Amino acid sequence: MDQPTPNEHPLAEPYLPESVRERLGQSDPTDIVVGVLTFNDGTTAPTVAKVLLDGFRRSVPERKVLLVNCDAGSQDGTADLIEQAVGRDAAFWPVRHPVLGSSLHVVSESGVPGRDVAIRLLATVTERLTAKLCLIVDGNLKSADQRWSELLTSPILDKGADCVLPQFSRNRYEGTLTNTLLAPLTRALYGKRLTYHQGGAYAFSDQFIRSLLLSQPWDDEIALYGIDGWVTTLAAAEAADVCEAMLGPRVRQAKPMADLSTILAQSVGCIFHMMERYQSIWEPVKGSRMVSTIGEPAGLGESVGALHVERMIHGFRQGLRDLVPIWQIVLAPDTFQQILELGIDEADSFRFPSSLWVQVVYDLALAYHDRLLHREHLLKSLTQLYLGYTASLILTTRALPVKRVEEELERLAVEYETMKPYLIQRWRWSDG
Template sequence: MPTNRTGVTVVGIPARNEATTVAAVARAADAGLRAAFPDGGNVVVLAENGSTDGTAERFEDTELTVGKVVVRSSGIGTGKGTNVFEILDQGARLDADRVLLLDADVRSTEPEWIDRLARAVDGDEPAIAVPAYRRNRFEANTTNHLASPLLAAVYGVHVQQPIGGEFAFNRAFIERARTWARPASSYLYGIDVWLTANALRENLRVVEVPLGRKLHNSPFPKILRLPQQVLDSLFHVLLTTDEVRPPAPREPVARAAIDSASVRPDPVVVAHVTRSVGRYLGDHWSGVCDLFPSARDLQAAPWGLRVGTDEWPELLADAVAGVAHGDLETTRDHLVPLYVNRVLTFWEEIEELDGSQIDVLLDRQATETVRALGSRSIAFGRTAEHAVFHENHWVGYNDESEQPLGWSVPA
């Protein structure tokens, strides 16, 4: 049982334009807090930035038995991280013993998640709880192909879903996190990986908490912007890391991240993304190959490039080498189109596989990324500017234009 059932517990819901789901998430938080901390000082905080669909009003109209706080900020120049930092600040103001986060767009939030996450961060030493879900095989792409294998390769710890959204922190962790440098991307979608990567960098306690199935709105329309922001925050943390660390010994754990249900992303959206990526690679192919030598051997595919499980770890190792050599933004930007091609190739690879076989494939990908980076001589110790996040090379490629692909792999 948690050591303190009478302290202050804050559940924060970061949101922008999630009016259709925020009430259900708030009610699940309320029920979970009442069950886990019946005698505690419980508060649900909605932090929203620039919502235009009545998200805050829907939350305010939702009857809760615990305390309720709404924090608003402008939508200009803000993102998910802005809301998370506001929630952490509210936790500090309320002298909270623990702060939990629940994504506002999840349709499968359960009250039991509150107790599971809270239990995981009991104690006086800084601790963070991260979720372990079963997800649609066509989702969690940034998690599966970027965040998880890169963190495993650099920090020697394989966290299955380091950017899942449902987190918990104890008071000691919150105090430590308030001292970490915040790149501009950490105020955007980079926040989740910023939290997990910094925890691994400082060898803090990271606890994976099984939460069952996660159902939420499809993240695929964000597949160009979201990974760019995630990579930016991750790469900033890498630069402050002492060294690439060897894999930590661990007991074999049967991975169970792939859900039996699956829904393909909208093919119209996939086509838009494929065109944007094709235009980008057509304009930047020479520079991509300079930073990612492994890309020179990639073969053509109907969607652009065939980036298989065997090729991807070497490309990720190229990326870490590029960051270590001081090319953070260019490496970040050029990795995004390679990543999208990895995702589309992965979908073909798993066409005939069941969930357990896909889990094995993803574990092998992470293990091979550890091996690929371990064979390189990598030294960090550089610094990068934190103040501004800019799309840089991606300006003009994120629109919805119907331009034809117009690009093929050079001979």
């Protein structure tokens, strides 16, 4: 990491509510800033805040901790309930962060609108109070416990890591988009084997905040793609020392999510968008390496919810019926031909080869780069292909032990790395 630059915060200022500016002017430095992001999370956030503070009291009792509740305008008295839970002795700032219209449509499992503004605000507070790090946790994470404080911050405090990202224990078909696209593509591009779990619990060092987070263009693109994928990609692409904390299962107070194609367009769009900016970084990267971890590793769990594979295949075939003109534009002729051939398989014998899936993803990345179509439409056209590949993955592995699913996903990740020259050659040709 580069050395921190002198405190400069002109860009952050407009996003700071007046109350925060006043507090910043009156406050002493602190060691750790803990941000709890909420929006009508009165039933869960007080416990989250309390266990995090208790965790710090146990693991680093000598450190000064400031708890900041960034709230998007709850109607259920979330901030008051947090204050009651943590007690009057704790340093606590209830902050209502501004919610910009541009970020309203962004998908977030936390259901907190204006999440990007909140994180920018927390980063600014961390910098201004010269804290060592900032820990950010979603207020709806019911599984947060005292260990999280240490797991998410000790790599920074004790080992000089720049950023700690979460790794949750998951069941075999949980996070299929992450496991089949976001994580392996990020790994192939930047050479870091991140699990890419976007669960709303992460920590950033003061250096990471100063030299990377606050210096980013905090405008349209974050509003377009959502902060979680953006930060994760940043950690992967930049020369940052990243650690993953094993946080156990993630249990959250569920909130309505957007439709599948919107989730897909935003999360995949984030990576594709960042590929443009980091081309000089990802192009020469070959292979990949593990990142450091802390905590007890947990493999995939066995539990499987109700999965409707036939509907997924039907969704894929609907794509074959409705989206062929779009796929014809965005996919390479060879890829397109292979996709067409998949449509004739019987449901039980339906197979979508991993290599073809990777080829599809790379073709989409190229089409996005070349702006062959309106980008949102292009990204959404991936939905039916994703359903097809996911159905195939489930059909191939559902009778096998969970270990085999892990092996299959690892093979897929290697496929992404192996086929990276396919992407690079076409990207160069396209630029030429």
